[in-house]
Amino acid sequence: MDPHELAERRRELETYWEGEGGFRERLLIEMVPLPTVSEQAVIDKRLIVGTEDPELRKVAEQFAGYFKRELRFDFVPFTADDFADGDEVLLINSRKVIMLSPVACGAVGFSPSS
Numbered sequence: 001m002d003p004h005e006l007a008e009r010r011r012e013l014e015t016y017w018e019g020e021g022g023f024r025e026r027l028l029i030e031m032v033p034l035p036t037v038s039e040q041a042v043i044d045k046r047l048i049v050g051t052e053d054p055e056l057r058k059v060a061e062q063f064a065g066y067f068k069r070e071l072r073f074d075f076v077p078f079t080a081d082d083f084a085d086g087d088e089v090l091l092i093n094s095r096k097v098i099m100l101s102p103v104a105c106g107a108v109g110f111s112p113s114s
Contacts (some may be wrong), residue, residue, distance in 0.1 A: 022030040029066045031094055032059050035101040042093065048102055050089040054080060060089045072112035078109045 017080035034048065034056070041049045041056075050056030064078040078089075085111065094105040 027061075027070060027103075029070075031097060032062065032104045033099060033101055034059070034091070034104055037102050042102060043090075046093050046095070048093055048104065049093040050091050050107070051087070056091060057083060057089055059104055060109060063104070064092075064109075076083040078107075084113070085110065088113060 015062070020110060036055070037048055048056065050060055059076055059078040061076065064076045068076045069074070082091040088111075089111075090108045091102075091104040091107070092106040094103040097105075
């Protein structure tokens with residue numbers, strides 16, 4: 001390996017876990033347990049419809065914030081309050097975490113205008 005490249009990799013590793021803008025902060029995503037979700041909102045055990053529930057739209061907004069932070073966007077691509085007719089929100093139910101209630105590990109939003 002090129003010594004210059006190795007030195008760059010070591011420098012990156014030294015700052016990898018720093019807070020405030022470090023890689024750890026950019027890559028940390030917390031899953032969200034959803035104890036109040038009704039069975040009717042869960043589709044095929046994998047997707048949770050959050051369109052009508054403001055609380056679930058807030059969870060989707062949290063994931064949008066992670067997306068913005070990780071990819072260094074200038075804006076959050078979804079906000080719970082800026083919601084138009086026809087917009088759809090789905091939360092992704094984790095298959096790896098087993099709890100009595102669903103656990104959201106991601107979100108997807110659809111808008112007929114985009």
